[in-house]
Amino acid sequence: MARTTGSDGGRTEAAIREAAINLIARYGYEAVSMRQLAAEVGVQAAALYRYFPTKEDLLFTLMREHMEGLQAAWEMARPTAADPRGQLAAFVRNHIRFHVERRHSTHVSNMELRSLSRDNLTQILRLRTAYEKELRQILRDGAEAGVFVSDDIGLTAIAIIQMITGVIVWFRPDERLSVEEVAETYLAMTMRLTGAEMPREAQHVHAHA
Amino acid sequence: MARTTGSDGGRTEAAIREAAINLIARYGYEAVSMRQLAAEVGVQAAALYRYFPTKEDLLFTLMREHMEGLQAAWEMARPTAADPRGQLAAFVRNHIRFHVERRHSTHVSNMELRSLSRDNLTQILRLRTAYEKELRQILRDGAEAGVFVSDDIGLTAIAIIQMITGVIVWFRPDERLSVEEVAETYLAMTMRLTGAEMPREAQHVHAHA
DNA sequence: GAATTAATTGAACGTTCGTTTTATTCTTTT
DNA sequence: AAAAGAATAAAACGAACGTTCAATTAATTC
Numbered sequence: 001m002a003r004t005t006g007s008d009g010g011r012t013e014a015a016i017r018e019a020a021i022n023l024i025a026r027y028g029y030e031a032v033s034m035r036q037l038a039a040e041v042g043v044q045a046a047a048l049y050r051y052f053p054t055k056e057d058l059l060f061t062l063m064r065e066h067m068e069g070l071q072a073a074w075e076m077a078r079p080t081a082a083d084p085r086g087q088l089a090a091f092v093r094n095h096i097r098f099h100v101e102r103r104h105s106t107h108v109s110n111m112e113l114r115s116l117s118r119d120n121l122t123q124i125l126r127l128r129t130a131y132e133k134e135l136r137q138i139l140r141d142g143a144e145a146g147v148f149v150s151d152d153i154g155l156t157a158i159a160i161i162q163m164i165t166g167v168i169v170w171f172r173p174d175e176r177l178s179v180e181e182v183a184e185t186y187l188a189m190t191m192r193l194t195g196a197e198m199p200r201e202a203q204h205v206h207a208h209a
Numbered sequence: 210m211a212r213t214t215g216s217d218g219g220r221t222e223a224a225i226r227e228a229a230i231n232l233i234a235r236y237g238y239e240a241v242s243m244r245q246l247a248a249e250v251g252v253q254a255a256a257l258y259r260y261f262p263t264k265e266d267l268l269f270t271l272m273r274e275h276m277e278g279l280q281a282a283w284e285m286a287r288p289t290a291a292d293p294r295g296q297l298a299a300f301v302r303n304h305i306r307f308h309v310e311r312r313h314s315t316h317v318s319n320m321e322l323r324s325l326s327r328d329n330l331t332q333i334l335r336l337r338t339a340y341e342k343e344l345r346q347i348l349r350d351g352a353e354a355g356v357f358v359s360d361d362i363g364l365t366a367i368a369i370i371q372m373i374t375g376v377i378v379w380f381r382p383d384e385r386l387s388v389e390e391v392a393e394t395y396l397a398m399t400m401r402l403t404g405a406e407m408p409r410e411a412q413h414v415h416a417h418a
Numbered sequence: 419g420a421a422t423t424a425a426t427t428g429a430a431c432g433t434t435c436g437t438t439t440t441a442t443t444c445t446t447t448t
Numbered sequence: 449a450a451a452a453g454a455a456t457a458a459a460a461c462g463a464a465c466g467t468t469c470a471a472t473t474a475a476t477t478c
Contacts, residue, residue, distance in 0.1 A: 028323050114237050151398075158375060158378070158379055163369075166371030169367070193402045
């Protein structure tokens with residue numbers, strides 16, 4: 001056999017991406033074989049190479065698009081005019097919503113950095129650094145305005161990101177808490193962590209668990 | 210050739226453990242081959258099987274000993290008589306010191322859970338849960354005593370552990386901060402996060418970065 | 419110093435890996 | 449209806465994988 005009835009490059013590529021994210025998130029990049037991925041898509045292994053030149057290139061593409069999507073989501077969600085507390089609240093809410101909605105690709109992007117070549121790794125880390133820089137700027141503004149504790153800003157930023165990204169480790173969409181409730185709880189912790197009082201506009205949405 | 214002069218089972222086994230922790234932390238369990246590990250130890254691959262029946266058994270042993278060591282370290286460090294804030298301070302300090310000093314095995318224990326069989330995974334998770342339970346108990350005591358914010362305790366415990374374990378991602382022993390300084394900074398963040406004021410006995414040791 | 423045990427080598431096993439090549443069929447364009 | 453292009457299957461490549469086995473030598477015991 002060769003080309004199958006109804007086969008379509010666009011659909012096949014999308015199916016490869018989705019299957020790859022799910023399989024790699026579950027078993028890890030090294031543990032997933034091209035044959036296993038192809039079987040999940042319903043295609044032969046050789047067909048994958050029409051869309052991605054190598055296995056690593058597939059991984060890199062998934063990660064790059066994840067990071068670009070994260071940055072794009074924040075640029076959409078960022079308030080144009082808000083004080084540091086409002087900015088921080090928007091950042092935390094966007095981060096948690098994005099990560100919960102894309103648990104699998106987040107897992108891939110966080111866990112599989114080791115499997116990238118030097119050049120590809122550098123690119124992904126550049127994107128990550130740019131994103132973290134946004135948080136550091138908010139913390140710096142807040143520290144200067146006197147609404148946040150002005151401890152080591154780089155360390156605080158890392159601690160916050162680590163904490164709010166950790167949500168994907170335990171959160172499952174069908175449990176007792178909704179995404180919004182989780183986001184508000186983490187936001188409250190973040191605000192206390194930075195030494196800020198919750199901003200007024202943040203509080204009326206908010207729902208304690 | 211066969212047995213080499215000066216060869217010693219005890220020393221070889223220790224060398225295997227150490228090399229395995231370093232290699233797996235750096236490249237990941239799946240990416241490290243038994244031949245590569247053997248080469249690092251300075252031995253043939255077949256010799257590894259004298260000490261560990263399978264590759265996974267080696268991984269499991271490393272993880273189990275790490276988790277047991279963590280629990281043991283906390284049992285040594287735990288204050289016999291202290292209020293919840295003192296307990297929490299001791300917990301954070303011990304956690305950070307232990308993880309910084311054993312960055313590589315921490316990395317292995319956190320990242321390679323996927324490579325364990327069901328039974329082995331269950332055992333490791335049991336150890337982890339037992340350790341996390343210690344923190345939850347401290348938070349519960351503090352909430353009841355009114356010194357901590359009494360939000361969702363399980364979620365707070367996870368957030369704190371995520372945050373203070375994150376130190377191994379960026380901390381390198383030769384940088385501007387000492388382990389003690391890092392621990393105090395994280396402790397301050399943890400205390401604010403829980404809504405507690407720093408306890409008096411914690412403050413005189415403390416050094417802001 | 420002979421017998422026994424401990425530690426290791428070197429070669430080999432079958433399997434699976436990522437990837438390439440070639441041929442074949444479907445779809446679209448002319 | 450023929451030609452061109454896209455999408456896939458099937459088979460094969462060499463390399464690497466975890467693991468086993470028999471042989472061999474060093475250290476220990478008697």
